[in-house]
Amino acid sequence: MGDRQTTEQALAVHRLLNSQSPVLRAALQGGRRLPLPDVHPPQADLVATLALRRSAYRYAxxxxxxxxxxxxxxxxxxxxRFVPAYGVNDYPLSMAxxxxxxDIxxxxxxxxxxxxxxxxxxxxxxxSHELVELSTGDPFDALQEVYVQPEFAQRAAVSLALTARLDVAFAKYPLRHYRTLHVDSGVAVQNLYLVGTALGLACCAVAGFDDAALASLLGVPNTEVPTMLFAAGHAAADPAHNGGSPSPTQ
Structure with a gap:
């Protein structure tokens, strides 16, 4: 799948921007599957949620x-929702x-x-709304190597990583779409902020991370590149602690 030459060109750009050399790694194989419970959407006013949206640096x-x-x-x-597309009757379209x-x-x-x-x-x-286990054990040490600000590794309960599948993207679009991949990622980041805020969570999008270290932790194939990290957890009891210093991701 995908235009191999275009994918390799995009990977070269990606590595150049991150001052990193190609790294050969083995993709992690999926293990047990953990179904997530059905839940109702958060009941929150959109404008109020936008007004409350913050980048948090401390977590409960x-x-x-x-x-x-x-x-x-x-x-x-x-x-x-599901729609007829790309040769299938029930093609999934994302909330982002x-x-x-x-499906990038x-x-x-x-x-x-x-x-x-x-x-x-x-x-x-x-x-299927479930988690597929890729590796077990406390990821704290690995996360410290991933985050440029390693305090996120200790403070956040979970870190969500977004990646983009270059082979899927370039099966349809030219190399210029490398830029659009990051727009798509930004749309997902705003969703994570708004839904997280509506749920009362503390959230922070983090662009400062080591791409190679994160890709290795996730065990993604070489044609799949990390685009953003997102730290999350329950909000600290004192709202004043969640402001912190402003950052480019705020």
Missing amino acids: DRDLELTALSAWLRFSVGVQ PSAGGL LRAYLVVRRAEQIPPGVYRYEAV
């Missing part, structure tokens, strides 16, 4: 509740729309503290 010292996690994923990056409706973005969850979800790395499967 407790597990992220399973219902909150499920709702956050479902209504941020889950399936919105992408150019051409292509992937969401991964790096869990440190979550209710009923053991620490480890998971891929979110939007159609």
Whole structure:
């Protein structure tokens, strides 16, 4: 799938921008599947949610509740509807729309503290609304190597990573679409902020991360590149602590 030459050109651009050399890595194979519970959407006024939206730098010292996690994923990056497209009758379209409706973005969850979800790395499967276990164990040490600001590794209950599938993108679009991949990722980031805010979560989009280290932690193939990290957890008890210093992602 995809235009191999265009994909390699985009990867070369990506590595140049990140001052990194190609890294050969083995893709992680999916293990057990953890179904997420059905949940109702958060009841919140859109304008009020936009006014409350913040980048948070401190988080409550407790597990992220399973219902909150499920709702956050479902209504941020889950399936919105199914349509006839690309040769199938029930093609899934995401809550976070992408150019051409292509299934380009992937969401991964790096869990440190979550209710009923053991620490480890998971891929979110939007159609079935479940997590696929990729690796187990506390990812703290690896996350410290990923974040430019390693304090996020300790503070956030979970870190959600967005990736883009270059082979899927360039099966339809030319090299210029490398730019649009990041627009698609930005749409998903705003969804994560707004749904997280409506659920009362503390959230922060983090652009400062080591691409190669994150790709290795997630075990993604070489044609899949990380585009954003997103730290989340329950909000600290004192709202004043969630402001912090302004950042480019705020």
